[in-house]
Amino acid sequence: MEHGTLLGLIPLLVYIVLCFSRFGQIFAVSVGIVVAAIIGHHGIMDIAQGLRGGLGSFLGYIGLIILLGGGLGQVLKKTGVVKELVYMVTRRMNVNSPQKAFLVTMTCSVFIVSLLGTLAGGNAILAPILIPIAASVGVTPNAMAVLLHGAGASGLFLGPFTPPMVALMEFTGLSYPQVLLNAGLPISVIMWIVTFFWASRVQKKTAGKNHYSEADMEKIDANELRSTPHVKRATFVFLVTMLCTVSYGIYIEGGSTFVVAVMILASLLTGLAGRLQIVEIIDAICEGAKGLIWLFFFFVLLDPFINFISDTGAFQALATMLEPLVKQSGTVGFIGLSTLVGIFGVPGAAVAQAEVINKMFGPLVESLNVPMTLWVVVLLVGSQMTSFAVPEGDMQGQMGLARSDDLKSVLCNGWLIVVCTVIYVLIRAIIVAM
Secondary structure, three states: OHHHHHHHHHHHHHHHHHHOOOOOHHHHHHHHHHHHHHHOOOOHHHHHHHHHHHHOOHHHHHHHHHHHHHHHHHHHHHOOHHHHHHHHHHOOOOOOOHHHHHHHHHHHHHHHHHHHOOHHHHHHHHHHHHHHHHHOOOOOHHHHHHHHHHHHHHHHHOOOOOHHHHHHHHHHOOOHHHHHHHHHHHHHHHHHHHHHHHHHHHHHHHOOOOOOOHHHHHOOOHHHHOOOHHHHHHHHHHHHHHHHHHHHHHHOOOHHHHHHHHHHHHHHHHHHHOOOOHHHHHHHHHHHHHOOHHHHHHHHHHHHHHHHHHHOOHHHHHHHHHHHHHHHHHHHHHHHHHHHHHHHHOOOOHHHHHHHHHHHHHHHHHHOOOOHHHHHHHHHHHHHOHHHHOOOHHHHHHHHHHOOOOHHHHHHHHHHHHHHHHHHHHHHHHHHHO
16 A cells, blocks of 8 residues: 555656656646546546645645746836935945945845745846946956845845745644744855955955946946936835735734735735826836746646645655654754755746745654754745756856856755755754754
8 A cells, every 4th residue: 555655756756757858847747647536546627626725725825926936026127216226325335345346236126026036037136237336346257146145045045925935834724923033134144255255255256357348337427316306205115005004914924914915905005105196006017927927827726736646645645654754863964865855856936946845844853853944944944945056047146147157056055055044954953953
C-alpha cells in the first residue's frame, strides 16, 4: 500500500523536470495534472471540477493578488508616484560615493518591491531612475546587478500584502507581525548585509574596467525627478492609504482576505488624486496586470495538481518513509532536510514551492511538534532561495535591468545568501530543540 501511494509523487517529478525545459511552468503543471489524474484514476470531469475549484482556491486568490499588484504598480507609474517616492529618498541623501549610491539603490528597491509585491516590476520601474544616479559616482553595472537582485528581493519578505507574505500567513496561521519578526525581517537583514558586502567587493574588482555610458549618466538629472503638485498629492494619498489600511488590517487581523480590498482602494484613491479618470484607472490596472496573467493561470492549475497528488496519499507515504530518518536526526536534521529540499528540489514560482513544501512535510511538522514560528522560516528560505542558488529568470532579469552580463558576481552573491540563510534556519532549529 505504501509503495502504491508513493507512485503519487511521479507527477511531482514530471513537473520538476519539465520546469527546467523550454516549455515553461504552465506546460509543466498541465502535464503534471494529466499524469496525476491517470495515476489517481481521475476522469476529464474530475479535472474540470479541479480547475473550477482552483479558481476559488487560495492559490487562485494569490494569482488575483499578483494581478492587482501589477495593476497598482501601473497606476503608481502613470501618476508619477514612483518617481516622487524615489526623489523623496534621493534628495535626502547626498549621493557622492559608490557606498551612498549602494544605500540609495537598496533602500529604494526594497521600498518599491515591498509596496508592489513584484521584484521584476518594481526594479523595472526603478532602474532607469537609479542607474544615472549610481553611474554618476562610478558604480559599475556588475555591482548594480548584485544590488538589484540581492536587496530588491528582500522587499517581498517585508510588505504585508506581497504574495509570499500572504501565503506564509495562510499556511502557518501566523499574523503579519509574527511572520515579519520570525522570518521576513531577519532573513532580509542577512540579505542586506551580504549584498552590501559583496557589491562593495565587486565594485572594487570592476571599477575602471566596466562602466555605464555617458548617455546613461546624463539620462536623468535631479530636476527631472521634481514633480508637480498633483503628483505630490497622489503620493501623499497613496502613503496615507497604505498606512491606514495596513494598520487597520493588522488590527482586525484581516489576513489574506483583506489584501484585495487594499489593492483596489489604493489604486482608486491614488489614481483619483493623480487626476486620472475612473476609466483611465481601470485601463491602467488592466495594462499592469496583462503581463502577469500567465501567473494567475499557473496558480489556478497548481491547485488541482497539488490536490490530485495529495489524494493519492503520496505525501503521507513520504512522511512515513522519512520518519525513521527524522527520528534519528531530530528536529534540527528535519529542518535542515526540508529547507534544502525546498531550495534545490522544488522549482517553480516561490509561492508554489512553499505550498509543495508545506504539503510534503506537513505531517512530519505535526508529529515533531515543530512550532509555526520556526516552520515559517523554513517555508520562506526553502521557497525563496532557489532564485539565488540557480541562475533562473529573476536573476537574469535583474542583470538585464542593470545592463550587466556578469553572471558570476550575481551568482556568488546568491550562494552567499543561501549559505547564510540556511545557517540561520539551523541556528533557530537548534535553539528550539534546546
